[in-house]
Amino acid sequence: MATDLERTGGRPTERSRVLRVRDGRVQELPDDLAAEEPLEIRLGGEAVAVTMRTPGHDAELAVGFLVTEGIVSPADVAGVRQCRSEEGDGGVADVVLRPEGKPSGGWQRNFYATSSCGVCGKASIEAVRVAAEPVGEGPTVTAATLKTLPDRLRTAQRVFERTGGLHAAGLFTAQGELVLLREDVGRHNAVDKVVGRAALEGSLPLSDRILLVSGRASFEILQKALVAGIPLVASVSAPSSLAVRLARESNMTLVGFLRPGGFNVYAGAERVESLPRA
DSSP: OOOOEEOOSSOSEEEEEEEEEETTEEEEEEEEEEOOEEEEEEETTEEEEEEEEOSSOHHHHHHHHHHHTTSSOGGGEEEEEEEEOTTSSSEEEEEEEOTTOOOOTTGGGGBOSOOSSTGGGBSSGGGTOOOOOOOOOOOOEEHHHHHHHHHHHHHHOHHHHHHSOOEEEEEEOTTOOEEEEEEESSHHHHHHHHHHHHHHHTOOOOTTOEEEESSOBOHHHHHHHHHTTOOEEEESSOBOHHHHHHHHHTTOEEEEEEETTEEEEEEOGGGEESOOOO
């Protein structure tokens, strides 16, 4: 039985021997797996949460997580200290604020010490909703451009092509140009990495960008996009009911089941040009 696993320690993929069964034939072959390791996110040395993620862009993930959860302001971030955990399995990203920077009050009450995914680490359902203003008018995009985005995202997914096991979040212009792509085993982590990169570059809010996510569009994904000021969110799968409600309340455009053949618009149809008549 193929059980050997080559531990790469902080890399986005791991090499494994697998048994490939096809058409009645069995072969033992090498295969690339999407790596998954815990990352402890700290703020000024104090533990905030532990998230399972694909190694890589950990500083962006930590900053994006703290920003989209409403714990810190992007302007207050001075830098990120990174290291491997003492046990050697996973990493630590410690976000450092500027001397005048202060985190939001009472954030410690809203999180358990660890969490495997964003919302399930919250201490109460009341802590899930992050206060954010509705987005502005934002750009418009043609229906034809929207339908090209999934293929452009998939073509740029380097790790997915090797493993088949990662989600992606991509930032696009209204003309369909891919500006930034991040991959991770968790959809929310991929979005946090995108927002974290923008925060570190000082480019928030992302009021002229489109966010495309692989998989479904959850409430948490929409909330993170809202905090980042993104007016249009699209996914290749279904949105949740809470995601649709949040999009409508926040003046956002939400597109689901985005495929080359078509898509569904759940909110903000005015930002999508050239829609066929009903």
